Amino acid sequence: MLDIYFKECLYFSANRLGRIITKMAEDAFASSGVSPTAAFLLMALYERDGISQKELGQILHLQPSTVTRLIEKLAAKQLLYNRVDGRLSLIYATDKGKSLEAVLHQCWDALRERYRAILGDEEDGLSLHLYEVCNQLEQPNGGSTRFPAAP
C-alpha cells in the first residue's frame, strides 16, 4: 500500500479525521436543524448570553468573519439576535433559541456516545490531547522558546 507513506503526516491524518468526525457530527445534530458548529455557538450562548462576537470567535476558535456569517444564519432562523453596543455586537439567544438547549445537549451526548463506542480506549482523552496540541501549535513563537519575548 502506498498510503503507508502518508500515514505519518499530521496534515493528512488531521484533515481526514476532521472530515470523518464532521460527517458524524452532522448526522448527530441533523435532528436539531442546526449544524454542529452553530450548535456550539448556541451552547456558548446558554452559558453566557449577551457575549460579544469577538469572544465567541475566541471560544470557538473561528475567525471573526466566520462568526459573522454563522450569526447571520442563526439570526435568520430566529434562534438569536444581536444588540449593537458601541463597536461590540452582543449576541443573545431568542426564546426559540433557548428552547433548543435540551435537544442540542442530547445531540452532543449522542455524538460522543457514538464515537466512544467505536473507539473504546483509543478515545481516552484524545480530544483533550488534540486540544493541547492545537494550543502548542498556535503559540506565535512556535514553542521554540519557553519565555515570552522581551518588551
Added chain:
Amino acid sequence: MLDIYFKECLYFSANRLGRIITKMAEDAFASSGVSPTAAFLLMALYERDGISQKELGQILHLQPSTVTRLIEKLAAKQLLYNRVDGRLSLIYATDKGKSLEAVLHQCWDALRERYRAILGDEEDGLSLHLYEVCNQLEQPNGGSTRFPAAP
C-alpha cells in the same frame, strides 16, 4: 473559561487541529506553487505513475469528485496529464510535474520538522494514531461487531 466545555469534543478539536495544520502546510508548500493536497497527489504519482483516479481517491481518502477537480487544476498547470483507458482515467506526471519531486519532498520534510520541533514528545506517533482512529471510525458497522456481516 467557557471553552473548557468544548475541549472534550472530538469534532471540535479535530477540526481546529485541521485548520491549524492546514495553514502550516500551506505555508510549507507555498514555495512549491501547489497546495499541500495537490502535493500529496503528485507524490503518489512519483510512486505509481499511471495510477487510476479511483486509486488516488483511496490513497488520499478523498471523494472521486474531489480528485477530479484536483486533477483538473494540476493538468492546467501542466504538472500531470490523464490518459483515458476504458472507463478508467489513468494519471501520469509530466516532466514538469516530475521536476517538482525534490522540492515537494523538501517542503514535506520542512513541515514535519516544524511541527515536530513545536510538539516534541507530544508528536510521538500522533499522526499514526489519528490514522488508526480514522480507520476505526470509518468501518461501516461502527466497530460494534467484530465480524463482517454474514453472506
Added chain:
DNA sequence: AAAAGTTGTTTGCTCATACAAATATAAAGG
C-alpha cells in the same frame, strides 16, 4: 447481441471557513 446492471468519472451546486479590504466606533494625544 440487446437489456439490465455495475463501476468510474464528471458536472452542477452547496457549504464551511478564511483572507483582505472596507467600515464603524472608541480611545489617546496634542
Added chain:
DNA sequence: CCTTTATATTTGTATGAGCAAACAACTTTT
C-alpha cells in the same frame, strides 16, 4: 476638540471538499 491610532465587525471574494445526479464504458444475463 480634532487628528491619529486601535479595535470590532462586515463585505467581497476565494478555496477545498462534498453530495447527488448525470454520464460513459464495461460486464453480465438471457
